[in-house]
Amino acid sequence: xxxxxFNVHPKEASIAEAISMGxxxxxxxxxxxxxxxxxxxxxxxxxNSLWPLPFATSCCGIEFMATMASHYDLSRFGxxxxxxxxxxCDLLMVMGTIAKKMAPVLRQVYIQMAEPRWVIAVGACAxxxxxxxxxxxxxxxxxxxxxxxxxxxxxxxxxxxxxGFMKVQDLVGQESIRRRNSEQYKALLNSYGIQ
Amino acid sequence: xxxxxEFIQEQLVNKFGDQVFQFSSANGMLSxxxxxxxxxxxxxxxxxxxxxxxxxxxxxxxxxxxDNVGGELVVVYHLHNLKENVRVRYSIATAVATPDVFxxxxxxxxxxxxxRETYDFFGVNFVGHxxxxxxxxxxxxxxxxxxxxxxxxxxTRIDKDDEMFGRG
Numbered sequence: 001x002x003x004x005x006f007n008v009h010p011k012e013a014s015i016a017e018a019i020s021m022g023x024x025x026x027x028x029x030x031x032x033x034x035x036x037x038x039x040x041x042x043x044x045x046x047x048n049s050l051w052p053l054p055f056a057t058s059c060c061g062i063e064f065m066a067t068m069a070s071h072y073d074l075s076r077f078g079x080x081x082x083x084x085x086x087x088x089c090d091l092l093m094v095m096g097t098i099a100k101k102m103a104p105v106l107r108q109v110y111i112q113m114a115e116p117r118w119v120i121a122v123g124a125c126a127x128x129x130x131x132x133x134x135x136x137x138x139x140x141x142x143x144x145x146x147x148x149x150x151x152x153x154x155x156x157x158x159x160x161x162x163x164g165f166m167k168v169q170d171l172v173g174q175e176s177i178r179r180r181n182s183e184q185y186k187a188l189l190n191s192y193g194i195q
Numbered sequence: 196x197x198x199x200x201e202f203i204q205e206q207l208v209n210k211f212g213d214q215v216f217q218f219s220s221a222n223g224m225l226s227x228x229x230x231x232x233x234x235x236x237x238x239x240x241x242x243x244x245x246x247x248x249x250x251x252x253x254x255x256x257x258x259x260x261x262d263n264v265g266g267e268l269v270v271v272y273h274l275h276n277l278k279e280n281v282r283v284r285y286s287i288a289t290a291v292a293t294p295d296v297f298x299x300x301x302x303x304x305x306x307x308x309x310x311r312e313t314y315d316f317f318g319v320n321f322v323g324h325x326x327x328x329x330x331x332x333x334x335x336x337x338x339x340x341x342x343x344x345x346x347x348x349x350x351t352r353i354d355k356d357d358e359m360f361g362r363g
Contacts, residue, residue: 100333128354135340136332139352 047173048078053089057096060123067158086112097125198279200225231287249274255309257317267291316341
C-alpha cells in the first residue's frame with residue numbers, strides 16, 4: 001500500500017521535530033544580549049541563503065534538476081531561489097562537459113558574478129574533462145576559473161550534489177568576511193588573470 | 196528510366212575520358228575519382244547534364260591517409276539526384292604540403308559551411324572560398340586536429356594517467 005495521506009492528519013503530531021534550526025555561533029550570552037563575531041553572523045546568514053546559478057551543459061545538469069525538484073529538494077538547504085542571472089547569484093554550479101569554445105563564456109559568467117562568489121564543479125567532466133580526453137574539451141574548469149568544491153561521479157547522484165553543496169555551505173559559514181581582501185585570494189584570482 | 200550506375204559512368208567517361216578513374220560500386224553507390232584540378236568541371240557537369248541532374252550536395256568532407264604519399268588528403272563529395280533518388284560519391288586527392296582545392300561554394304551554397312568545417316579539421320585550403328576560417332573549433336587553435344599527425348588527446352591534460360587510459 002502506498003503511503004498516501006492527507007495534510008489534515010499529519011503522521012507526526014508536532015512538526016517541530018521536522019524543523020532544524022541553524023546552530024548559533026560561539027559567543028557570550030547574558031541577560032537579554034548575545035555577543036559574537038560579525039563574521040560568524042554574516043557567515044551563518046550567507047550559508048543558509050545561497051543563490052545557486054546552474055551552468056548545466058549535459059547529463060549532470062539532469063541530475064541537478066532532480067536535486068532541485070521536490071524529491072531531493074535543494075531548497076531545504078536555504079537555496080530556495082535558483083537564479084539564472086550571474087549578477088544575483090553567489091554560487092556557480094558548473095555541471096557538464098565544458099568545450100574549449102565554451103570556456104570564455106563560463107569565465108565571463110564567473111566575472112559577472114559579484115563577490116563573494118563560490119564555484120562547484122559537478123561531475124567528472126567539469127572537474128577533469130572526464131572521459132572526453134580530446135582536443136575540443138576543456139580538461140577541467142579549474143583551468144579557467146577557481147573552484148571551491150569538486151563533486152566526483154559520472155554523473156553524480158543527487159545525494160552527491162547535495163553533499164558537495166553542504167561542503168560549500170561549510171566553507172561559506174567559516175569564511176572570514178575579509179578573506180576576499182586577502183593577499184592569497186588576490187593572488188589566486190591574478191593567477192587566473194581575473195581583476 | 197532509372198538512373199543506373201553504368202549510365203553515369205558512361206556519361207562521365209564520354210565527357211572526361213581517362214581523367215576520371217577508380218570507378219567502383221560499393222553497396223550499389225557509384226564512387227569515382229579524378230585529379231583535384233578537375234573537381235569543379237566534374238561537379239558542374241554532373242549538375243548541368245540533364246540526364247544526370249546531381250543538383251544536391253549531401254556531404255563534403257575529407258579523409259587523411261598519411262601513407263598515401265602525394266595524396267595524403269582526400270576530399271569527398273556526396274551528390275544526390277533528388278528526382279531519381281540516386282547518389283554518387285566523388286573524391287579528389289591532394290598532397291598535404293599543397294592542400295589547395297577549388298571551392299565548390301559557388302556551385303552549391305551548402306558547400307560554404309562544409310568547406311569551412313573541412314578546413315577547420317584537415318586544413319584543406321579551398322581556393323576562392325568567401326570566408327575560409329574556423330567554424331567549430333576555437334579560433335586560437337593552431338593545428339588541424341583530425342590530421343593523423345596530431346594526437347587526438349588533449350595535450351594540456353595534467354591529471355590523467357596514461358596507463359589508466361590504455362596507452363601506457
